[in-house]
Amino acid sequence: MSSLNSSSDRPLTSVLIPLYNHALYIVECLDSVLAQGPANIELVLIDDGSSDDGFSIAQRWKEEHGNRFPRIEFERQVNAGITQTYDRLLRKSTGNVILVVASDDVLMPESIISRLSLLGEPGVMAVFADAIPIDGQGKVTGTSAISELGQPSSRAALADQRTLPWELIFRWNVYGSVLLYRREAVLKPDGNSVLNLDIFSEDMQLYYLFGSRGSLRYLNQPVAKYRVHGTNTSHTQENVKKLRKNIYQSRRHAMIGMPFWRRAVVAMQAFTYHRWGTGWRKRLCLPMVAFAYMGILTARLIYDFYRTRVLRQARDV
Incomplete structure (x- = not known):
């Protein structure tokens, strides 16, 4: 003990x-x-x-x-x-x-x-x-x-x-x-x-x-x-702005020690922060932000299938 x-x-x-x-x-x-x-x-x-x-x-x-x-x-x-x-x-x-x-x-x-x-x-x-x-x-x-x-x-x-x-x-x-x-x-x-x-x-x-x-x-x-x-x-x-930036920076910092697939998903999540940008930079990033959201959604659907169908976890969300 x-x-x-x-x-x-x-x-x-x-x-x-x-x-x-x-x-x-x-x-x-x-x-x-x-x-x-x-x-x-x-x-x-x-x-x-x-x-x-x-x-x-x-x-x-x-x-x-x-x-x-x-x-x-x-x-x-x-x-x-x-x-x-x-x-x-x-x-x-x-x-x-x-x-x-x-x-x-x-x-x-x-x-x-x-x-x-x-x-x-x-x-x-x-x-x-x-x-x-x-x-x-x-x-x-x-x-x-x-x-x-x-x-x-x-x-x-x-x-x-x-x-x-x-x-x-x-x-x-x-x-x-x-x-x-x-x-x-x-x-x-x-x-x-x-x-x-x-x-x-x-x-x-x-x-x-x-x-x-x-x-x-x-x-x-x-x-x-x-x-x-x-x-x-x-x-x-x-x-509010500090918290948005905090999430972005925390994800970038956390990626350092993550396995490849987790790092890839968190990188896409971090990139979506650019939707809060302004001017030409925001316009340039928006198509890539949309692509990142699609990647995140696909990864989450695969994850939810795995946890509920393969691992038989409770559907509690």
Whole structure:
């Protein structure tokens, strides 16, 4: 039995919280970390230049509950963005296992322990799961973010190692603070991050990277509550262009370690970004963008035939 499964010898888990303008939600988020039960947790929070009083609220919470953690560190910085804040949090942490929790999300009871059990299996470097959607007031609005929000993903396909990487490519639809991974999975031997820190967000980079390595597993249960509200980073109008570019750059970055056929499909997906261009460049690219979409559609039809007819997976999307 792996030590990750032993209640008396769990690895130190670093819970990292990038706080940004979530004064209304940060206490509930921190309380959910505190309520994780007999897990060995250090808590590191960085406020990324918020304009509200969320950091002051977090500091008061730390004064009241900080003695419950073997290590706790809260600090502020000038706004640096999601990926840079993530990298700084990672470098300030000391745990063997990493969990990044958005400051407006809420962890479910035993969220960490349930994922640690799967992380303890041979060859597994990262585990992700589902989330329960909630609104700005904390009201539950669904049962599965993966299958109900955005373009639904197949949970049956995610649970099968043969199709998990392809499902992430064709139906990227992961929400919330659901990814737990080993420290060495995100740091190179020289101590540098495996991420491209110039890209707006880190999530797609990580999932594609772990999926390409064959070290990612899906736990088919909710481990967090994902809050959908008007101030979600991904929902603000000012970030729409950044997010489009983020997807393009993340796909280009992720292609590096992919097998040939996955790389070909992701390259076509990345190329479709040019439909958002302007002027003569957009006009020149549009025929090729249309050709790329045809290639993506054909590949997805083949994939869906394979998973439903050959592998006999459930038709859950």
